[in-house]
Amino acid sequence: MKTTRNVLSLALVLVLVLLPAFSAGTKEAAQGTVTLKLEQFSGSEATLSGEALKGMIAEFEKQNPTIKVELQTIGYDDYFTQLQSKVVGGNAADVFELNYENFVAYASEGTLADVTKLLGDTSGFNKTALDAFNYQGVQYGVPNSFSNVVLFYNKALFDRANLAYPSSDWTWKDVEVASKKIMALDKNIWGFYRPLSFHEFYKGAAQNGGSLMNAERTAFTVNLPQNVEAAKLMAGWQTDSKIMPTDADMAGMGDWDLFKSGRLGMLVTGIWAFGDFTANCPFDWDIAIEPGNVQKATHFFSNSYVVSETSKYPSEAAKLAVFLAGSKEATKLRVEASWELPPVTYPEIIDSYLSITPPENREAVFASLDYLVTPPVSIQQAEMQAIIQSYLGQIVSGKQSAKAALDACQKELEAKTSL
């Protein structure tokens, strides 16, 4: 019996000793310094943006000697899974990054701190980008970058085919005509690449005068006739006019690699390709505002810094967020690293952004902002995107007509997702 009691008490002692080790502890240094945890998916290490991010943090710590920043970057693919378990467990970083699409889900769950009064002067921020992170009248974050998508084109191929370069008044029809001429150069050369993905489709629908949600965002309108027509035309680039390579044609090659190899005339992709293309394209290239069909419409992507509702230091955290996102010092570093667009209106920052080439026509980036359409956003963002994506796949593979697939998609969205 005595042994039993001894062993039991030993076990108890062990549990008591080990338990504190599992509970999360925030490091508190002695002399009143505060340590803030910062987590993000952009600006990964060993890239130009990673260097810029480190520079921004160093500058912040210099200006705020009582605040230390502990940075952790996590790859985009794993970021949101990790974030979820941390938020649920109450261990979220003080400041973390969210993209626009996931922002609403977190804001609606009450996991973000209201920073409306903590931000200070926000007049330097681009208003569209700042408002994107306002949920039901409460500011939950500040945009740290935004970006859009433009038409990249291979100047060398256009020259070889004796074609005029794409201009801002081009439409889908012009793209098709030019693509065919470019493809006539060689059988290994493709005209255009723009897959029928969720992001391309919501924008494509808008370019054709449609929309996936009504203006009040209270109902899905996925099967509008304009959307059906847009889906049909976009899928047709692979199946009908065949100006765009299929997955089988690509055989595992990525669209950026295809462009860099000089075998693609035009590519619709994000301005975050600038750095890579500048370094790795052995030919001249430039950009233009993305062609629409009946009207122009361009992407709006934005990432933000938000403050965790569980943070012990919300005002310091908000200070860090505003500094990294919108201060002149930080945005200057961002521009120098070609790390998307700084979400600010300071003329000197914008000018220095524009002065970098290639692309020659960098103004197209800002001109595109006049046609921004924000993506449909739902509390169940990931599921909504997956549902829409799966029906687009049906259209591309020819399993269902655009009409049938989008009708079914509308029905499934209504049944499964709440707005």
Added chain:
Amino acid sequence: MSIQGRRGIRVALPYLLPSLLGALLFAILPIIISLLLSVTNWSGMSRVRLTDGFLKFVAENFVGLENTKAILGDGEFWRALSHNLYFIVLYLPLMLALSMTAALIINAPNRGANLYRVVYYLPVLTSWVAGSLIWKWLLSPVYGPINNALAIIGIEGPLWLQSEVWAMPSIVLASIWKDMGFYAMILLGGLKSINVEYYEAARIDGASKAQVFARITLPLLSSVLFYVSMLSMINAFQLFPQVMVMTKEGNAGPNGATMVMVERIYKYAFRYGKMGYAAAYSWILFVIIMAFTYIQKRGERRWVNYDV
């Protein structure tokens, strides 16, 4: 209970305590919690504390059997289940045949037996992520060695993981490579336990090799074969990492061709913000596995022989 038995427990308890505590904390408690969560509409994104009003939280977010009803009423669930069954139909017979062959090769008194053992068992020790990446490369349509080898003999290889038709067979292929060694080792144990006198008697009676295999080895191995088929089926229902790494994650394979149950559970829990729904989903999976195991167990007496 006899005094001895009760005393036995008292003596044993302290020794069991560490693993018992582990099991309670990391298996039994989560199982109970998941059952409670399965009747709620928790998103999995808001904070919930076990020590602070958990039951109140469950009561406030109680939706009864709504989740279960929604899952069973959704065509997607039946699609995922059919993909699991398709996987099992391809995987189970092939895996049994190949691991049996491997076990026989290792069991035969030849020189390299130990080397074979190591070679067959290596994939088992490899992590699924590493294994999947190797297979992704092997099956790459243009750069992969498999299609290049096929091209040499004049066959144009399929798109494998990028093809709706071939995605699941590709997963089966990789899974067999990974699991074969494990089951071969269990079967080898069974082979070793067969009394050699049976073989000697058969040889004296002039039985052919095929006869020996069909009349002696198989019947005497049936209990082990039963165990292996049961275990591999349970594992097959839980098919997950190879699918996540090898096929395009966002779409669950080309046009959803490799959408399977655990993949759905993961997506609902950690991507789609429907933790309660995912918990209910995992209980449905549990019931399905239970039912299949029961059916197998029922069939057991018809073909399994326990007199080794």
